[in-house]
Amino acid sequence: MAAEIHIAGVIVHARPAQTADIRAQLALLPHAIVHAVEDDGRMVVTLEAESAPRTLDAMDAIRALPGVLNVALVYQHAEPATAMDEEMP
Structure with missing residues (x-):
C-alpha cells in the first residue's frame, strides 16, 4: 500500500x-x-498525519490537554504522499 498524507482541519x-x-x-x-x-x-x-488513525490520535492528544473543552473535525482530506511531489497546472 502506498504511503498517504492526511490533512485535517479542526x-x-x-x-x-x-x-x-x-x-x-x-x-x-x-x-x-x-x-x-x-x-x-x-x-x-x-493536522498532518500518515493515516486516519494517527489523525485521531493527534485529536485525542489535543482533547486530553488541560483546559481543552472540545475538539471538532471540520475537514479531512487524504491522498497518496507522492501527490505532494506533483506539479500543479
Whole structure:
C-alpha cells in the first residue's frame, strides 16, 4: 500500500484563560499548525498525519490537554504522499 498524507482541519475550543498554554502545547505536537486564535478560546488548527488513525490520535492528544473543552473535525482530506511531489497546472 502506498504511503498517504492526511490533512485535517479542526476547531479546538479551550478555556480562554488557558489559550496561551494550549497553543504552546500544540506547537510541540508534530505537524500541527495553529492558524487563528479567538478571545473566546476557539482555535483553528490543521493536522498532518500518515493515516486516519494517527489523525485521531493527534485529536485525542489535543482533547486530553488541560483546559481543552472540545475538539471538532471540520475537514479531512487524504491522498497518496507522492501527490505532494506533483506539479500543479
